[in-house]
Amino acid sequence: MVRVTFGGEGLRGFGQPVPSAHIKIFFPEGNWTPHSDAPRPPSRTYTPLAFDPAKNELEVEFVLHGAGLAADWVRRARRGDVVYIGGPRGGFQPAHDLREIVILCDDTALPAATMIVRALSTRCNVKLVAEVGGEDEARDIDRLPASRIEWLVRDDRQPCGTLVRRLADLTAADDAFWWVACEAKAMRKMRSILLERGNIAKERLITRGYWQAGETNHPDHDYGV
Known part of the structure; x- marks a missing residue:
């Protein structure tokens, strides 16, 4: 980076x-x-x-x-x-009264995730899980009082595979907001997993494909829908 x-x-x-x-x-x-x-x-x-x-x-x-x-x-x-x-x-302006947000991203979406965290109310509970290329790529992000930041190191099996596997046991309150941005195929898989849970409304979920393995210039507006 x-x-x-x-x-x-x-x-x-x-x-x-x-x-x-x-x-x-x-x-x-x-x-x-x-x-x-x-x-x-x-x-x-x-x-x-x-x-x-x-x-x-x-x-x-x-x-x-x-x-x-x-x-x-x-x-x-x-x-x-x-x-x-x-x-x-474009962009995403978090609601001032948002009580909980879960952010799943890879390194390409870290600037956006950082800006979102900076814009949140200090009362918001933040769970941020980010996949990066190595342990040395973890960084300081402006932490809110109720925040948890987790760094996953990318493996060679598939782009954002560690994120997809981590999602399996990641939970949040029913009224939590979810923001997912990473490699496009992994984003779609995580979007499908989240919607299949049945307790996450589409209006409380934003998904973005920032890039796609094998492509040189991925379309700008890939929301996975």
């Missing part, structure tokens, strides 16, 4: 992102600008971790899964390199 800070006058007026909002990062070649008649450069979708309007600075975290458009750019990025950013859009 690599955190990159973007800055510049182009971010003036950038909206304060709602938790789990998404942005588009365009990676241009040559002298392309948004006002150019040339086709748009390739882009990838990310969730911003934080935006400081006083400094015009936007923090974004990149998971380096191997070779790829964004990963290759991050590895060679230097101060002064230019990208173009669109957004933010």
Whole structure:
């Protein structure tokens, strides 16, 4: 995981992102600008971790899964390199009176999960279970008084397999909210498991497929429905 800070006058007026909002990062070649008649450069979708309007600075975290458009750019990025950013859009604003939330995610969704935790009331009970590539990738997340954070280390059997197995004995109150974001196939499996329990209403469940094994650019709006 690599955190990159973007800055510049182009971010003036950038909206304060709602938790789990998404942005588009365009990676241009040559002298392309948004006002150019040339086709748009390739882009990838990310969730911003934080935006400081006083400094015009936007923090974004990149998971380096191997070779790829964004990963290759991050590895060679230097101060002064230019990208173009669109957004933010969408997001999930937790209800102020939410009493319990269960968050299941992998490392690609950790920025969104972090933003959600920051937005919660201090009275909310939080269970966050995250799958990461190694023990050294566990991080400090702004903890609420009633919170439990559990880190699972990814194995080689299947993406997010540790999350799916952990869900088998993970329970919560009937009025708890569930937020699941990770690899698309694993997300669908967990969504099916949760809805089959019979005590979780669809309106109290958000599922997002952030990526899919074998794909280079997964669709932005994969909610598993």
